[in-house]
């Protein structure tokens with residue numbers, strides 16, 4: 436292709452799509468937005484206004500995503516809609532030869548992950564999950580430290596999506612937000628990739644390692660009911676709703692290399708935001724919650740007074756900042772989510788424009804997304820272990 440710009444059709448203009456368009460995609464200047472789509476007309480029109488203001492030309496507006504994919508002017512489709520349609524849209528776009536950038540989310544069935552992989556293998560149309568947390572500064576620094584051997588042999592990683600979403604979920608009808616219907620009807624690790632993405636990259640999943648099996652266990656669901664009755668009143672239409680989604684879901688994944696990964700979904704109880712990203716190796720650890728690095732033979736004296744070292748990771752960034760971030764800081768960090776949104780979109784656009792492989796490919800996308808469907812199965816079976824498919828069909832040993 437080797438062109439200056441992509442011709443993009445974008446689907447989904449809720450909170451995320453609207454922010455990405457304004458703060459990342461238009462300012463990056465690597466895409467002409469040709470078509471915008473949302474099931475809600477007001478949202479699609481508002482997105483078109485935004486595009487027209489910057490590009491000087493109004494994109495096509497549609498409420499039907501099939502029209503975006505069929506549009507001959509569009510060569511790249513960006514999916515920022517609700518979770519349920521991510522994979523179906525991606526598959527249809529790939530079959531039409533349109534490159535795909537897909538926002539994060541989990542899968543509903545393992546079979547649809549296989550279909551995604553088969554579609555890629557048949558069409559070779561590039562697809563990338565836009566997992567911004569893979570470009571988080573500390574995630575990348577920890578990955579760099581692991582690559583340099585500073586943490587020794589990595590044995591265990593943990594992460595979580597700790598985010599109080601009680602307002603977003605319970606305000607579902609008012610906000611027209613998709614999370615409400617999911618929380619009413621499913622109980623699973625519904626949002627694994629913010630923490631699993633960087634961990635999978637650090638553990639070389641699909642590149643010499645793979646996730647083999649998992650168990651998931653769910654707590655009861657009490658947070659939303661109490662929040663709704665307390666804040667919205669006992670007469671509210673959701674006051675007697677039976678939420679399927681447990682407040683805290685814990686998933687333990689075992690890898691072929693012997694490592695374990697713990698994921699926690701924690702979105703309906705009061706708390707602060709955290710991805711709880713933690714890497715444990717034979718020579719040391721990084722921990723996001725205290726933003727600290729603990730190294731063997733350096734920090735033993737602090738083991739019972741670790742508070743004194745909280746925040747020491749910044750010191751280590753002088754030596755271990757990831758090279759991509761070092762350069763990015765010199766250029767000037769831009770955009771939302773502490774700069775990682777900018778990086779993930781820049782990497783996606785560049786890989787399509789330069790025809791290089793997507794840094795998060797279809798095998799990563801399928802492996803990370805299937806955790807949601809498998810966790811649902813494990814929870815339903817009382818925490819029974821379930822096998823995680825090898826979407827590379829053996830190629831992980833040599834990739």
Ligand SMILES: NC(=O)c1ccc[n+]([C@@H]2O[C@H](COP(=O)([O-])OP(=O)(O)OC[C@H]3O[C@@H](n4cnc5c(N)ncnc54)[C@H](O)[C@@H]3O)[C@@H](O)[C@H]2O)c1
Pocket residue numbers: 446447448449450451452472473474475478498499500515516517518520538539540565566567611612613614772
């Ligand atoms: N990477 C991140 O940091 C991050 C942050 C927030 C959200 N997200 C992801 O972005 C996506 C959207 O999240 P959101 O919070 O903006 O949700 P939202 O509910 O606010 O918006 C989703 C929009 O998609 C539209 N939509 C749904 N199905 C559609 C279809 N078939 N065709 C056309 N339009 C459709 C809805 O009408 C809605 O306007 C989700 O996948 C979410 O996980 C990612």
